[in-house]
Amino acid sequence: MKIIRTRQxxxxVVIDVLFTVFAWIxxxxxxxxxLWPLFDSHAGPRLGGSAFETLGTLQIYGWVALVNAVVLIAWARYQQRKSRSFAQRRLPAPVVDDQGLSESFKLTDGRLDTLRQPGSKIxxxxxxxxxxxxxxxxxxLSPEMQPPPLAPLERPRVIHLPVDNTV
Incomplete structure (x- = not known):
């Protein structure tokens, strides 16, 4: 599951990759x-007190990694919820019928008809x-001055595709 879906x-992306590489290094x-001091001795690996110190250090690293993961996941979830509410605010306005529009702007029927006609208006x-x-x-234009409507094509071009009736 992808939490973050936006493109960067x-x-x-290069900066992200560089910081990730530096963190891994x-x-x-x-x-x-x-871990190196455990195995770097002339007598072989030391399994004494330093192993427990190393395990303690690894445990600290694990806790830090766990806290980082919790913080990052919580931040991503917060951003995801925030973006959902933002998307709801950007929904289109509800459609208003003629009566609602006339009541809202106190339009007469003549002004509403003028608004419906094509062209620019002040x-x-x-x-x-x-x-x-x-x-x-x-x-x-008066109806006498308007051009006649377009006639349908005499021979419309239709492409017939073969149908495969086999099952």
Whole structure:
């Protein structure tokens, strides 16, 4: 399961990789520095008191790693929940019908019809925020001046694909 799904810029990915490599090198250095004295003696491996000291050091490393993991997972879960609530805020506004729009802006039927026509318009508001005037920037053609509708194609081109009826 991926917790973080966002894409990073390549520069940030390189920085992430470098810090991860440095962290692994540091961990390996500490592990080798703690375990090497156990095996680096002329009489063979020492299994005395220093082994327990090394196990104590490894236990501290384990606890630090566990705390880091808990903090990182908690932070990722927090960011995931936060992004869900952010996505809900970005939902589209509910659809308003003509009556709701007319009541909200105190529109008359004539102004609502003018708003529905294509083209650009200048909308004037009064002090209360209601629409007081709508000025269209186009000229409506009378039905006599409008071009005739497009005729359907005489011979429409249809591509018939072979159907495989075998089961």
């Amino acid at each position: 810029r390549p520069f940030l 540091g961990l390996l250095y500490l592990l080798i520095n703690g 909308i004037h508001n009064n002090q209360e925020g209601d629409i007081s005037q709508v000025v269209p920037h186009f000229h409506v």
